Amino acid sequence: MLTGKNITIGVTGGIAVYKAAQLVSNLAVSGAAVRVMMTESAREFVTPLTFQTLSGRQVYTDLFARPAGGAVQHIDLAASSDLVLLAPATANIIGKIACGIADDLISTVVMATSCPIIICPAMNVNMYNNRVVQRNLASLRGLGYHFVEPGVGRLACGAEGRGRLADLELIMDKINFILANEKDLQGLSVMVTAGPTVEPVDPVRYLTNRSSGKMGYAVADAAARRGARVVLISGPVELKPPAGVEVIPVQTAAEMHAAVLERFSSVDVVVMSAAVADYRPKTAATQKIKKHGETLTIELEKNPDILAELGRIKKHQLLVGFAAETEDLVKNAQKKVSAKNLELLVANDVTLPGAGFGTDTNIAKLVFPDGRLISLPKMDKLALAHTILNEVPVLRRGGKVNHIVPLS
């Protein structure tokens, strides 16, 4: 699978550098063209000759080296990579990337490339748990960087805990997963809904829910990275739109309904991850409602069920819904997948820690109309987004295979 792929590895200074040598060897054996960049600190542990011998290529160490032919080295490395992998990635390089600092070869390549980047942190447990490092990791996750989390065990410094470079097998799995997904949605038009809707009660109050939009934005981001043309119909959220995605902001369920229907005939796939309000106030007061009695009754009326309507009118479109449940997850999800005439339903029990509203991770079950059910482990929302999208080409072919569960 890696034959012909250009993988550029940034090796930074930590004791796990010796494991990176084995990783380079494994990648070279898999057929990838591996280029290694080393920081000065990494060269304190292992000499470039080790990596040169294992990769069969020159090792890059100097930001200002001028290759023959006048190319600008970091731009050339960035542009010609299918994947950049940082292993081991120290707290220092993670901090630099998170802060937008580009002052050496590896950080400039990371900044200049548009290919996927996998970061494999490795450091002392206290450094790893440091709140600044955790904040940097969270911020990079939010920006779509991929991670292979460090393992737990005895560290080279003698401490016990999380911080060891992840097993090389896990890193290889992640590389294969990401490269396998490359551009497989090219030519498809995908509509994603995300976030909550807000339903006005009066000029200062509204009904809404806890959706942050993270799940839907991850789906839109993943679909765009895989080559799809993506339109994201988004309720009000505080997220940066993913690169290359057309965003249509909406407020109410009625607006989301109109925006979705307007574009439905021109899309191939719809992923409805938005938490759409089922009911809205029957009339929104034009003036602020005054405090009078001990109770206040607001009459609600039903919003349109957008997804159910798409299920009724769909032609070639593939429909993926979500179900946010607090009980009887599978039973309720199975009812929804057939009631809404979906090809796939992603069911999440929003009461579980690390699942549902507002979290960076989710725990989901994929429910198919033919009764198949896949229980996924807890994974970050981008990894779940990719797992959902893995099903799209298969479902479009009418097939029933392919269940790669990514290691996040």
Ligand code: PMT
């Ligand atoms: O945004 P995050 O903070 O990341 O949280 C993610 C999430 C919990 C919102 C997401 O994972 C999720 O579960 N989204 C669906 C929420 C929901 O509205 O579920 P539901 O079971 O009520 O609806 C079932 C499906 O019908 C959903 O695809 C929903 O978008 C759709 N629907 C619901 C009501 C309605 N009036 N119209 C709809 O189209």
